[in-house]
Amino acid sequence: MASPTISFARGAPSLDIIDVEGLRDAAVRAFANDPAGTTAYGTSIGYPRLRAWIAERHGVEPERVLVTNGSMQADAFLFEQLIGSGDEVIVERPTYDRTLLSLRARGARVHAVELAPDGIDTDALATLLSEGAKPKLAHIIPNFQNPAGYTLSRAKRQALLELARKHEFVVFEDDPYVELRFSGERLETMLSQDPERVVYASSFSKTVCPGIRVGYLVGPTELIAQIAKLATGTYISPNMVSQSIVYEFCASGALERSIETVKTALTKRLRTLDVALRRELPEAEFVAPEGGYFMWVTLPQGTDVAALFKAAAERGVAFVKGTDFLMEGGENTLRLAYSGVTPEEVDEGVSRLADAYRSL
Numbered sequence: 001m002a003s004p005t006i007s008f009a010r011g012a013p014s015l016d017i018i019d020v021e022g023l024r025d026a027a028v029r030a031f032a033n034d035p036a037g038t039t040a041y042g043t044s045i046g047y048p049r050l051r052a053w054i055a056e057r058h059g060v061e062p063e064r065v066l067v068t069n070g071s072m073q074a075d076a077f078l079f080e081q082l083i084g085s086g087d088e089v090i091v092e093r094p095t096y097d098r099t100l101l102s103l104r105a106r107g108a109r110v111h112a113v114e115l116a117p118d119g120i121d122t123d124a125l126a127t128l129l130s131e132g133a134k135p136k137l138a139h140i141i142p143n144f145q146n147p148a149g150y151t152l153s154r155a156k157r158q159a160l161l162e163l164a165r166k167h168e169f170v171v172f173e174d175d176p177y178v179e180l181r182f183s184g185e186r187l188e189t190m191l192s193q194d195p196e197r198v199v200y201a202s203s204f205s206k207t208v209c210p211g212i213r214v215g216y217l218v219g220p221t222e223l224i225a226q227i228a229k230l231a232t233g234t235y236i237s238p239n240m241v242s243q244s245i246v247y248e249f250c251a252s253g254a255l256e257r258s259i260e261t262v263k264t265a266l267t268k269r270l271r272t273l274d275v276a277l278r279r280e281l282p283e284a285e286f287v288a289p290e291g292g293y294f295m296w297v298t299l300p301q302g303t304d305v306a307a308l309f310k311a312a313a314e315r316g317v318a319f320v321k322g323t324d325f326l327m328e329g330g331e332n333t334l335r336l337a338y339s340g341v342t343p344e345e346v347d348e349g350v351s352r353l354a355d356a357y358r359s360l
């Protein structure tokens with residue numbers, strides 16, 4: 001019988017790096033400490049204690065924060081509020097596939113601007129703007145980008161904000177991986193540099209667990225109030241039980257321990273992946289990320305990654321084709337997620353991948 005599939009496809013953590021006991025304890029405290037708040041509908045701004053905790057962490061007033069069911073919901077509300085059919089939007093090339101899908105479903109005119117290892121090409125963006133592009137919003141994943149693993153440099157953060165002020169567009173800083181830095185220097189958020197121009201989203205999916213479905217938006221007070229109205233019409237309120245549990249988890253210090261657990265495990269998985277790729281698949285080009293879940297791999301020009309995908313599946317290894325994250329091109333690229341695989345699985349998975357590559 002074939003051995004189980006090793007998946008580099010899913011951007012999700014493996015069970016061993018989730019603090020299940022800590023979550024269970026936080027749930028007990030949530031019902032004990034605030035039974036009324038935990039079990040009531042609440043309002044669309046989210047569980048007030050968690051909202052206040054997030055506001056303090058970002059050094060902003062709670063009125064700037066809206067807590068949602070995962071950051072996907074935060075993204076959806078923001079797009080619903082700001083983006084109509086025909087509106088222009090900047091995205092990174094490549095970018096998160098769900099962002100592309102959701103913007104296209106809204107009928108947005110999407111401009112994809114090349115992403116380099118130090119972030120979006122701000123010179124190319126400046127040229128696009130000088131040629132007449134009038135975006136309402138630029139969607140940017142600044143840290144350990146999904147799918148590329150790249151991080152936006154400090155200089156480019158400044159350049160992007162200057163362009164946003166000059167051309168009057170909103171910077172949407174989509175930042176679910178910020179806490180998962182393994183090496184290098186932590187950079188200031190763009191939100192902290194320009195809180196009126198930037199709308200920030202993050203999530204507890206990568207630091208607590210994805211099933212809890214808690215994410216949030218931070219933005220200008222007026223915009224957050226408008227989105228809160230939209231949220232009321234959508235679901236009255238987000239999941240208060242989840243948010244109360246996350247609050248207890250954060251307030252007890254379990255969050256910081258969980259972040260350390262995830263970082264320690266992922267550092268090892270990434271190191272193993274880096275070494276295994278160099279050993280087994282020297283044709284692969286990549287820049288090892290400084291954190292997060294993902295590595296972007298470019299194979300020699302002409303490599304048919306769609307064919308590799310099939311050959312890999314036959315050998316019990318999965319990944320996501322680069323083309324899923326692009327509007328065109330990238331047929332020789334792929335994304336490897338190392339968040340859900342042990343170092344042993346990384347080694348075995350890469351040898352299967354290399355074998356699939358040799359079979360083409």
Ligand SMILES: Cc1ncc(COP(=O)(O)O)c(C=O)c1O
Pocket residue numbers: 011069070071072073096141146174175176202203204205210214215
């Ligand atoms: C860039 C980016 N934004 C948003 C999300 C959605 O996260 P959540 O689980 O908080 O909905 C993800 C999840 O993979 C992501 O990579």
